[in-house]
Amino acid sequence: MTTPPTRQRKITLSRQNSQHIAFALITLAALAVIIPIFFIVGYIVYEGASAISWEFLTEFPYNGMKSGGLLPAIVGTLWLTLGTAIIAVPIGIGAAIYLSEYAKDNALTRAIRIAIINLAGIPSVVFGLFGMGLFVIFLNFGTSILAGSLTLGIMTLPVIISTAEEALRAVPQSFRLVSVSLGGTRWQTIRRVVLPQALPGIITGVILGLERAAGETAPILFTVAAFFLPRLPTSIFDQTMALPYHLFVISTQVPGMPIHIQYGTALVLLVFVLSMNLLATLIRRHYRQQRFW
């Protein structure tokens, strides 16, 4: 009479224990993923903060880049981000509209989807190779902002297409039906009803795509990046310095580089990129709360 209850309790206990152990391990693993993020960001801020000054952001580097500031690299990255946006945003949103509003479920649409998945998976350095072969050499743009922006733009396309399509698809079908029933054409419906509703989601996707482009090094290695250039670019056919490449150069190619300048450069790049990330998160959160459907 006494044995069955004890046995039962034992089983319950071990099941509970295995849950405790499993949850503890999982929590540990999650911490192992999350804590290094804090560590890396915190460490760069801690080590790099001493380098940050007005001069660091607004002066040209001199003395073999060991003194002075980051101005040409910051300006270059701004140019490249803008160029990427000009290339990738219209085509990306156009493709998203096509997939969400026009495409039928046929072989062509499936081919487009497979192409987008693959475009997203191509290694960034292969984009660099392609950009160099096509834009720099074949089309003879030279290593230039134009060639770099085109390369980065193509790389950013799949991110923008997939996030924008998701945003467009989230707009309820009833919205479209109302517009069409009032006599709106298909484009009028898209232009005045669907796009405005999907805009916050599209903007979020665009920012996330540009954020990635701004931090990329491999695609600009052979298409635009200059090792050291003591002037600002004046046209889209100029080379330019850029923050990610500059960080790579001063941390691996220049011996005797003061350590606080290296961390300062990493900090500026990180702030630039993560503030875009923050902006995207805020926009998404803001509009998700306002949305009434």
Place this chain on the structure above:
Amino acid sequence: MTDKLEDKQKPSISWLEFFIERAIQASGISAIVLVVLIFLFLIQEGIPAFFEVPLSSLFAARWYPIEDYFGLLPLIMGSLIVTLGAAIVSLPLGLATAIFIAEIAPAWVRDILKPFVEVLAGIPSVVIGFIGMLVFAPMMRVALNIPTGLTAFTGILLLAWMALPTIVSVAEDVLDAVPVTYRDAGLALGMTRWQVIWRIVLPDGRSGVLMALMLGVGRTIGETMTVMMVTGNAARIPTGIGDLFMPVRTMTATIAAEMGEVAQGSAHYHVLFAVGLTLFVITFIVNIAAASVVFRQVKRAERMLS
């Protein structure tokens, strides 16, 4: 959009609308054009390598381009060891983090954690390489008592960590998609929450988890700047487990490090494009495989509904 509406619209379309709709169509097709263009370009510049360099040399063990040794084996092995290693490390970590976020953590912790994983996705690879080189590699050197911290193992750990945002977010979606009724059934039978996760949720989502892993691997194999900065870049064929703690050189790092210095049209130039072509083909296969998992899943869901 529904086909019923389409036919009635056609007569009233103005020329402006006609133009805009053609532009939208063209953008839609652009992705196909670009992928084909990239592929053709890599073929055009990469295939000559197979004629300029004897095949026996291409599949030899020595990569030393200055003296015309173009053995690709060490590069392929280097990429393979780093990618496989990163996959082995990141799958359990990524899955555990996804389970933690989707199943265990309370809602407010989840709301904090998800943006942080996105922050990780946003850190540029050159910054992770920089920290890896300056902080992590010296730590590894001291901890493991090896001559240099710039090793395959260091690269594996950093790449695994970088692949996590992809694995976590895809795996989390997969876990979220497992129907609540399945869980309720398990709980009603007296299973603990952990048993429900382990015996019901994970088996149901296994193909999605596989897809998450493949997408993560796709990102890892193409990673360039971090591996170039932390793996030491010595082109040698790994022979044993001890080689994990020696420098390696990956395909991506080789292209990035050498392309800037080669003469256009030289054998070395064509070989580097051939390496790029190889990478393109590998990621193409991995991504098609991952995508087919998704398509299959959708089909299964459709079957269940009908």
